[in-house]
Amino acid sequence: MSNLLVENMIWRNIYCNVSKSSSDCIDMGYSFGVIPSGFEWLAFILSAISIIGLFINGVLGGVIVLIWGERRLFGRFQNRTGPNRWGPYGILTPVADAIKTMFKEDILPKDADRLLYNLAPIMVVVPVLIVFSVIPVGLGSYIVDLNIGILFVLAVTSISSLSVLTAGWSSGNRIAILSALRSVALLISYEIPMGLAVIGVIMLSGSLSLGTIVESQQIPYILVQPLGFFVFFLAAMAEMARAPFDLTEAESELAAGHLNDYSSMKFALFFLGEFMAELATAAIVTTLFLGGWKGPGFIPTEFWFGAKLVFVLFLIVWFRMTLPRLRVDQVLQFAWKGLFELTMVNIITTAIFIFIWPEPGLRELLILAAINWPVAIISIWGVSKILGTKQYENIESLKNENAYPYSFKTLPSEFYHQKSEGGKIK
Amino acid sequence: MIENSFFMDLIFYIVSAVIISLSIVVIFISDIFRAAIALAGTFLGIAVVYFMLNAEFIGAVQILVYVGAISVLMAFAVMFLRTLSKSATPSSYRPFSLIISVLIFISFLIGIYNIEWKTIDILDDSYDKNILGTLYGKYYELGYGEHIYISSSENLDSGLLSVENKGVFIDSTSIIGAYLVQEYLLAFQIIGLILVVGVVGGLLIMKEPDKDETL
Amino acid sequence: MTLENLLILSAALFSIGIYGVLSNRNFISIIMSLELIFNSLVIAGVAFSRFILPFGILDEGDIHSSTLRSALSGHMFGIFIIAVAATEAALALALVFALSRVNKNLNIENVSEIRE
Numbered sequence: 001m002s003n004l005l006v007e008n009m010i011w012r013n014i015y016c017n018v019s020k021s022s023s024d025c026i027d028m029g030y031s032f033g034v035i036p037s038g039f040e041w042l043a044f045i046l047s048a049i050s051i052i053g054l055f056i057n058g059v060l061g062g063v064i065v066l067i068w069g070e071r072r073l074f075g076r077f078q079n080r081t082g083p084n085r086w087g088p089y090g091i092l093t094p095v096a097d098a099i100k101t102m103f104k105e106d107i108l109p110k111d112a113d114r115l116l117y118n119l120a121p122i123m124v125v126v127p128v129l130i131v132f133s134v135i136p137v138g139l140g141s142y143i144v145d146l147n148i149g150i151l152f153v154l155a156v157t158s159i160s161s162l163s164v165l166t167a168g169w170s171s172g173n174r175i176a177i178l179s180a181l182r183s184v185a186l187l188i189s190y191e192i193p194m195g196l197a198v199i200g201v202i203m204l205s206g207s208l209s210l211g212t213i214v215e216s217q218q219i220p221y222i223l224v225q226p227l228g229f230f231v232f233f234l235a236a237m238a239e240m241a242r243a244p245f246d247l248t249e250a251e252s253e254l255a256a257g258h259l260n261d262y263s264s265m266k267f268a269l270f271f272l273g274e275f276m277a278e279l280a281t282a283a284i285v286t287t288l289f290l291g292g293w294k295g296p297g298f299i300p301t302e303f304w305f306g307a308k309l310v311f312v313l314f315l316i317v318w319f320r321m322t323l324p325r326l327r328v329d330q331v332l333q334f335a336w337k338g339l340f341e342l343t344m345v346n347i348i349t350t351a352i353f354i355f356i357w358p359e360p361g362l363r364e365l366l367i368l369a370a371i372n373w374p375v376a377i378i379s380i381w382g383v384s385k386i387l388g389t390k391q392y393e394n395i396e397s398l399k400n401e402n403a404y405p406y407s408f409k410t411l412p413s414e415f416y417h418q419k420s421e422g423g424k425i426k
Numbered sequence: 427m428i429e430n431s432f433f434m435d436l437i438f439y440i441v442s443a444v445i446i447s448l449s450i451v452v453i454f455i456s457d458i459f460r461a462a463i464a465l466a467g468t469f470l471g472i473a474v475v476y477f478m479l480n481a482e483f484i485g486a487v488q489i490l491v492y493v494g495a496i497s498v499l500m501a502f503a504v505m506f507l508r509t510l511s512k513s514a515t516p517s518s519y520r521p522f523s524l525i526i527s528v529l530i531f532i533s534f535l536i537g538i539y540n541i542e543w544k545t546i547d548i549l550d551d552s553y554d555k556n557i558l559g560t561l562y563g564k565y566y567e568l569g570y571g572e573h574i575y576i577s578s579s580e581n582l583d584s585g586l587l588s589v590e591n592k593g594v595f596i597d598s599t600s601i602i603g604a605y606l607v608q609e610y611l612l613a614f615q616i617i618g619l620i621l622v623v624g625v626v627g628g629l630l631i632m633k634e635p636d637k638d639e640t641l
Numbered sequence: 642m643t644l645e646n647l648l649i650l651s652a653a654l655f656s657i658g659i660y661g662v663l664s665n666r667n668f669i670s671i672i673m674s675l676e677l678i679f680n681s682l683v684i685a686g687v688a689f690s691r692f693i694l695p696f697g698i699l700d701e702g703d704i705h706s707s708t709l710r711s712a713l714s715g716h717m718f719g720i721f722i723i724a725v726a727a728t729e730a731a732l733a734l735a736l737v738f739a740l741s742r743v744n745k746n747l748n749i750e751n752v753s754e755i756r757e
Contacts (some may be wrong), residue, residue, distance in 0.1 A: 434642055435642055438642040438646065442646075442650045445650065445654070446650070446653055446654070446657070449654055449657050449658075449677055450657060452661070452670075452673055452674070452677065453657060453660060453661040453664075453665070453670075453674065458667065458669055458670065461670065461673060462673070465673050465676065465677075468677070468680070469680065472680050472683075472684060475647070475650070475684065476684075476687055478642065479647075479687050479688065479691045480691060481687045481690075481691065481716055481719075483716070484683070484687055484716055484719050484720065484723075487720065487723055488683075488723065491723050491724075491727050492676070492680075492723070495727065496676060496726070496727060496730045499730060499731065499734055500669060500672070500673060500730075500734070502734075503669060503734045503737055503738070504669060506738070507737070507738075507741050507747065517663075517664055517665060517666045517749075519663055519664060520664045522663070523659070523660050523663030523664040524660060524664070526659065526660075526663060527656040527657070527659045527660035527663070528656070530652075530655070530656045530659055531652055531653065531655075531656035534648075534649075534652035534655070534656070535649065535652065538645055538648045538649060538652065539645070543644050543645075543692070543693065598713060598716055601713050602713065602716055602717065602720065605713065605717055606717075610717055610721075613717075613721060617721060617724045617725070620724070620725065620728055621724065621727075621728055623728075624728035624729075624731055624732050625731070627732055627735070628731045628732050628734075628735035629735075631732070631735040631736060631738070631739050632735045632738050632739065634742075
């Protein structure tokens with residue numbers, strides 16, 4: 001355990017500067033420190049607290065920049081300027097938002113379950129923060145390199161469905177409960193393709209540890225695993241309820257979903273959890289498929305990680321701005337009939353490859369890339385043909401009441417037989 | 427450092443107190459949704475115990491399956507049957523079942539304290555430490571008195587076993603992976619069959635009966 | 642953290658689960674108590690595989706790889722118990738829905754009425 005900790009650069013710098021005479025630190029050439037021998041546990045606690053503080057503040061700073069950048073990008077995508085008032089290029093706008101949210105009234109609905117209502121925001125934020133602890137940000141800079149890294153990430157993110165349910169139930173509000181049910185159906189469905197998409201990467205690198213996965217990437221795995229990247233990216237977008245899949249807070253259908261009754265700091269915690277999830281997703285995509293901190297040249301590894309992170313975040317914002325929202329049955333169909341099959345194709349091709357070359361070198365990986373790209377394109381084309389939107393291309397078929405699952409016929413007739421009289425809807 | 431046994435013991439006692447009290451909440455609380463959340467808390471505490479026992483894989487599976495799926499299923503059921511599951515009604519057998527469960531607990535206690543467990547602690551006294559050292563060819567003493575770390579060759583089949591702080595530390599994930607496709611292959615496939623049967627059976631039970639048929 | 646401590650934790654969870662199964666009428670509460678019982682079994686298995694080495698490792702000089710790996714039997718049993726428990730929970734909740742459809746009630750004492 002201790003030799004594992006000392007390999008970790010952040011840990012070594014902090015722990016060995018606190019503790020005076022830990023044998024591991026002396027071996028590494030650290031002989032200074034304040035706390036004498038016999039009190040290693042105190043040094044352990046102090047350095048653990050300072051590392052946790054460091055990472056939480058880093059994540060929060062990242063979230064502030066992310067909110068600002070996303071809003072600026074939204075502005076550009078919608079052909080307007082975006083926030084530009086406070087600070088250079090409006091970078092202090094998220095701070096103003098935070099202050100505004102803090103001074104709002106904290107409302108507790110009459111029917112709310114008080115305990116669970118207060119617990120739900122915490123249950124949203126804590127799992128996402130835990131995810132950051134296993135991500136290697138640079139060569140030797142991570143909090144802990146678990147040997148089950150990616151499995152741990154999948155496990156911890158699965159808690160989020162419980163917190164959404166709690167938030168929806170404890171509000172004591174029909175719309176919140178309805179949207180919580182919808183979003184949990186979505187979260188559970190997309191966990192399966194997300195877990196299966198990682199299996200290709202795990203087979204190639206031979207480890208669950210995120211550090212080992214990064215080190216084993218001779219070329220970024222996006223080249224070798226195009227289907228895995230495609231499915232993982234889309235499933236992760238759905239997991240954090242981003243725009244093509246944002247059933248949870250589809251404003252036009254469900255007000256604000258399970259956040260409907262939350263205000264003030266509790267709402268701010270939900271907001272924070274959402275953006276931290278976006279950051280965590282981008283970090284995991286970077287680590288698994290884009291080579292993590294690896295990069296050519298003498299530039300520090302943390303810079304490469306950050307650059308790739310920003311690129312993935314831009315991709316996410318681009319998707320969110322460009323694609324229209326799916327209907328609830330389309331979303332679940334897409335998970336079970338689309339992404340699930342694609343992951344199976346990916347797993348089978350990768351497994352055959354691993355069976356032939358158990359320890360692939362660079363040449364074999366390039367061969368796999370040459371095989372996998374046509375397979376990916378053909379299978380995505382096939383799935384899109386099967387799931388198809390043919391019935392929507394043909395306008396005539398819309399008049400057939402069975403073609404459209406939620407046809408106008410299911411609504412009471414007054415809804416669509418309304419006629420305007422004198423410019424006013426009756 | 428983290429090997430400090432007092433520190434680990436303290437964490438273990440706190441976690442097990444949380445587990446026991448939350449499970450008592452699960453049994454006695456009348457609001458079933460709260461019971462489901464308390465159940466999720468219990469499962470998380472148990473996952474922490476697994477992590478402390480160096481069983482990371484089981485801990486992660488515990489969180490993934492129990493907290494992420496089973497608790498959510500329970501809460502789902504409570505939500506759908508909102509009017510039906512307002513309160514957990516106690517049955518008339520309460521005193522009787524209290525006696526039964528206390529008796530079971532006492533008999534467990536008697537059993538636990540009367541058996542002389544041959545734990546790994548005995549290894550230090552009655553067996554030469556070098557037995558393990560010669561078995562794998564590598565033997566390290568890392569500064570701590572009772573801290574032994576034995577790593578084997580890279581080959582998976584020779585195992586990755588070490589004795590750390592008087593407990594067995596095995597890199598459980600890779601060995602469980604090898605186990606599932608070698609010794610326990612049949613059981614693994616049967617589990618898959620059971621899961622399929624469970625899914626199909628659950629769907630059949632859940633399905634709305636046809637109006638023509640009489641149930 | 643000794644083996645005895647872990648076994649006591651497991652035994653306590655087991656007896657709490659037994660009490661819950663026997664003393665509740667509500668179907669969902671009974672399923673929750675069953676899950677507690679399954680968990681207590683997994684705790685015991687993992688504790689044994691951490692603290693007790695199989696005899697083959699200690700007695701024989703020449704060690705076979707399968708003997709060494711059998712130190713992890715407890716983990717394997719844990720994984721199988723978790724898989725079976727997940728199936729059991731899904732089936733039991735399907736039964737809850739079926740029961741509520743027939744009975745408009747989740748009382749376990751009315752289940753025998755489903756038969757006819």
